[in-house]
Amino acid sequence: MMDNKDLEAEIHPLKNEDRKPQESQGDPCKSPPPQSRLSRCRSVAFFLSLFICLFVVFVVSFIIPCPDRPASQRTWRIDYNTAAAYNFLATEDINGDRIQDVLFLYKNANSSSHPNRSCIEEGFSVPCAFFAAVSGANGSLLWERPVAQNVTLVQCTSPQPRGSEVVPVCAIVDGPTSVVAVDLFTGETLWNHPGSLEGNSSILSLLLGVPDVDGDGLPDLLVLTKEKEEVNSYVYSSSTGSQVGGKGSLGSNTEGNWLLHVTKTGAYYLLFSCGHSLCSRSMKDLLEEMTGKEIPLKRDPLWEQAINSTTHRVSSPSSGVIRHQLHVPGKAGKDLLLVGTEACVLLDGQNLAPKWTLGDAQVFRKPVLGHYKPDTLAVVIENGTDADRQVLLLDLSTGAILWRQPLPGLSGTPQAASLLTADHRSAFFFWGLPEGVWANQTETRDTLHSLYMFHPTLPNVLLELTNVSSNIVAFEAVLFEPSRHAAYVVLTGLQNLATPGPVSLTKHKIRDCIPDSRVLHLGQDRDSSDQVIRDHFSRLRYRSEA
Template structure:
């Protein structure tokens, strides 16, 4: 009988609880609190469940609202091609690219000279106190070619330099500095076009200003990079420092003791000392920013001097650092193993100099370099330098390994006298696409007048060394050219500034943007030598698949 009750209790445990033995009645009072807490725990459990599902529903509702009902901010459409024209105008060899309207697309800055601006703006030369015609600066949207701002800036422009983008949006650090033809010295805001400061220069009536305007580190402690302006009057070259925030001269002008009319370069040695380098006939001259500042102000400077360089300068009567074979024509900073190295091009050779001890790493015989070299990547993550040697009609393009000077690629590419410069863009495979201007048939056309021969833009990529892609033909006079990434890792495009060849003859001035990828399908494939086994369409497809990246 007892066994049957135990079996029933195992099968129906709840029944057993309902019929508790009388012997357990004495313990009922001890268990009473537990029996009261069970409904409370059940209610808490139900509340937690409700709260969980309510939170989940709220989150899903918010995701739904954000994803489907509230529209995402629209990215401005970037047109593949746009063009802006000005009639009866002349233009300057100046192009700058900056993101002016903060849409993450690079915009275009340029200068032109006209009686009036475009129809979008009403400011005239007379409104700014200039006689007509005068120089205008314009900022154009890289996305669609619309004018962001445009205003008269000077009677004429001799030099222009836009500051490098600063880490912050400090307006004084984001300015274009202009030197006017009648001695005006102006800073214009990149964002608005408004004048930040304007002064009559103290350069001297007969002085010519040497290019470029050099942006030097902040010497007066106001947080804005300052400007070094070099001028030449007769046989005397002088230097003066100007505040980047106010435009006022810091100290007085000082004779540098050098004789040059070449392009100056700011170089930082591997010890962190800033030096200004200048070509002096068949030599390289220089002086430290520290010594110039102390000379023009009479105050001690926080800048460094390099003892090795100072010893070389002190042993020379004319501030010479290095003797060169032939006249120095071009000088540029290039990345080195532990800082900046120097690439020097003379009338007889091209050489890479160690940026500290100025010892040649390699030398290339190049007797007639047409223009300043450019850098790019022929091999992945390995810098190469492009040397254009010869005259325009027998131009030879050479790509050299920057570290060793060894020849990587060469090609004859005739061009017109004074043709546009070459440039390069980094591609996603850590190489570069190179852009060269030349003649359509890659042969000399001496029987034709230069103005009748169109410029052809050729594209080259190291993965197809036996092929050039002819992207475009331009008959107009090209004043300035550049190829850039308008959007990081999105699309590459080139910008052309065309206008009259002479500033005395106004005509049509045009600014044009073309997306590179959209030009590839209609391009002409030029096979070099043996050529590629791929069809022309397969080659175009490979160029179309190229992706670009920021340096």
């Protein structure tokens, strides 16, 4: 028979095991083993870490205030009473609030709103040309500077991220020969190169981004001038404005439309129109001619074969007199779109072979890129003028017509624009005459212009967003904040600097214009009501270019 101890051990084995260590401890005052102290330290460390994390979360969430996000006004307007407007608009985040700001030029018959920066203080007579930057959020003035007596030409660098070594600048031609470089962040003049050309000379074009010639590590400025019948070139340091080397010659048959192109191999070529042909000069050859020294640039073998060494003509299909030439993205670098009086031609940017040709083209405005199909580039061609104008959307890879619409407009009709939407297509914006006056009429000071909006998801619909009776000098569709705030900016006024009048710069949020817009049905298909169509446009979301 089991005794009581054995029976208890069999019934409660754990209890018996727990009792054994206690019996073996001996002295109750003996310190605990090291394992117990380690366990306690781990517990203390865990709870201390948890307390610190909770404290940090509390401080970040409730004590440290979140940075104030600037509130973007849906619309704002700036007015000048006795001024004239220049055909120039640009955007750049100047004040660092992550909202695009607006830059524009105007000529004021009065002094600036800042007496210490008046025309007289800057050495100009009244009136003079002012360069101004206003906040895209609320239209408040960021800076305003007199920069020239009269602006004849302006060229700006592409937007640069803050902290970049390349300072975003605008080069402004004052009169026929003087060039001024302005810092876009501050409006201050970086340098001023007074006119040093011959008496009958004039500046035709400015090209920023020329390979560094003076060795300061920054791209330089190429200035093209006309002296009697000869077109010449000069290079200026973008950091100091000092001339580098002498002048180069582009010949007497040069007509303009200059473009700086970089081939896939990294060779630089200057493209320009010469008669009914396209001409080109290697920048290596041109810069060596101007400086008299070896320039470490490349020549592209394919381009050298395509260019006549004597006439500099490029062997390519004739497009007539070239009115515009622009870069478009290609599979292997940038391709070239030539817009001429006879045709539009897309050339391969590496071997200059034609990819497609659109004949019988009468394009007077610069084409605009966008997306008709998702992630597929298209180009907007405004073909013809006045009552015969048609808006064409072409597939950029094939030249096929994706959409065509008659849209009468006068010679002063602003250029089209596009904004990328979240579905990887684009919303397109066109100016034209209102539907009720789609007939021959002459342009007057109070001609009514309508702004139309189109999206490829509704190919048989146009929205008439607004009507503007004032003379439109410049127009841009801008994504002020990524995925948040798309708006259009209009600069109105007279360009006649001899008779100044009212000038206005206005921003309107696109979404706010849609509820009061007018729906234009382009075909017989009217499956959806006007309100359903407006709601569809209101739901569009916009995104930044990749």
